[in-house]
Amino acid sequence: MFARIKTAYNRDGSERRYLQICESRREEGKVRQKVLCNLGRVEDLQNGKLDDLIRSLAKFSDKLAVVDAAEDLFADWSKEYGPSLVFRRLWENLGLHEILAQLFCERELSVDVQEAIFCMVLNRLTEPTSKLGVSDWKDSVHRPEFESLKLHHFYRAIDFLDENKEMIEEKLFYHHTDLFTRQLDLVFFDTTSTYVEGDAGAFDLLEYGHSKDHRPDRLQVMIGMLMSRDGIPIAHHVFPGNTPDTDAFIEAVSDLKKRFNIQRVIVVGDRGMMGKRTLELLEKLNLQYILGVRMRNVKVGPEIVASPEPYTLVKDNLKVKEVTLGGDRYIVCLNEEEAKRDQAVREKIEIKLRSKLEHGNIKDLIGNSEYKKYINVTQDAATINKEKLKQAALFDGLYILQTNTQLPTEEVATAYRDLWQIERAFRNLKSTLDLRPVYHWTERRICGHIMLCFLALVMQIKFQKLLMNCESEYGYTEVIRALRKVHAVKIKVKDQEHLVRTEVHGAAAIAFKAVGARIPERVQKV
DSSP states (O other): OEEEEEEEEOTTSOEEEEEEEEEEEEETTEEEEEEEEEEEEHHHHTTTHHHHHHHHHHTTOHHHHHHHHHTTEEEEEEEEOHHHHHHHHHHHHTTHHHHHHHHHHHHTOOHHHHHHHHHHHHHHHHSOOOHHHHHHHGGGBOOGGGTTOOHHHHHHHHHHHHHTHHHHHHHHHHHTTTTTOSSOOEEEEEEEEEEBOSOOOOOTTOBOOOOTTSOTTSOEEEEEEEEETTSOEEEEEEEETTOOHHHHHHHHHHHHHHHSOOSOOEEEEOGGGOSHHHHHHHHHTTOEEEEEEOGGGOTTHHHHHTOOOOOEEEETTEEEEEEEETTEEEEEEEOHHHHHHHHHHHHHHHHHHHHHHHTTOHHHHHTOHHHHTTEEEOSSOEEEOHHHHHHHHTTTTEEEEEEOOOOOHHHHHHHHHTTHHHHHHHHHHHTTSOOOSBOOOSHHHHHHHHHHHHHHHHHHHHHHHHHHHTTOSSOHHHHHHHHHTOEEEEEEETTEEEEEEOOOOHHHHHHHHHHTOOOOOSEEEO
16 A cells, blocks of 8 residues: 555646555556545645644554654663662661761761662672672662762772671661560571682681682681571671681680670580580580580490480471480480481492402592591401491481570470571572672771671571561562562653653562562653
């Protein structure tokens, strides 16, 4: 279908031009044109009637309607909007804005540095990058306060976090005692390590040690974290990379008693924290404790396990019994499913031992820690130590706790099992928040980076709890992904600038509800 002009001539030779709507058709193998409509003389239509007709017809064309609207419309940019709104509200709910504002006022620091801390925490929660990377990433986020931030603000912010670590932790704790439980009765402690890339220079903090990242070739630091019963981080400590778990535990617990005004607390620690010095310190500080016992390293271990007291069922896969020996209180915990797995593993080891001994591969056995403990080696031969295999069978599916509390047996076992929360927190710290590896090359910057990740971890865990309180069907990762799809688009309509928000659906809407934030208007004037 098309428009054409048909020309006719008067008797005096003058022209008459007519506008026609025509259509091409194929008839009997030939293309023929058929006039569908005569619109009239061109001269009569050019007084505005033709424009009105075209405009009226355009209403029935979706494509032309968009093109017509776009003539006065210009999209300037599109930036992430959802995460900055949600996590800013959570930042303020936790009191972090108020805490930092007070500290900055006392030290007469610029607001830019304070905003740089929030910017880096937001980056950890959504798209972890280096500090140099944050300087570029911030331009993809719609938050006007980020526009003035320069790279030096981020490094100054890291230094500030290192200098004020303890003060921030304490103010955060006391600002929201209800967040960390009304009464700080249970405190969990665990350690992890993180390594440093590049030429980090020489200073006391960086040492080679037992790497929990399986990178013994890298200089590292040890991190110890204290966490409440609710799984909220209270404080963290950075130790030299070769610090034993026991020494880290002793220092952290001493610091806990000194810094936080607590009346009664039960410290829960893994088997790596157990030792004579640890128990002496806890008794000296008048602290109660629940500590895992290294069963095979304790002479009375078999005696405790063999004690005739009956087991009580706590959960489907947990049975417990209480044993008092030498004035000390022990709780024996049995996981029958784990016992079956331990037995199967030990039987496989025994089969491999017999096979290797028959073929004379003694060197392979001595170099393997799993095999070595079950063999006797003499000048003449190597034999299986059946007594050690029998003794190992006693501990299948078992772990032993030592405590000086008066808590019921079941509560002691349950409290120790809750230690998994801090293990999960360390996993989040290293994976979701990208704690490792560390690319800073000074002690101050390394500690500041770890403090930054600590704040991000507090935010992440609190946000996860708020999602659970909303009975959200969406997981944390899914919510973050949905939030990042919420963008702000800056458009210009003629001479007026507007901010248009993309739609908020499902998981993103739950995030706003969880932190108590109102979804912003869809269109805002700039």
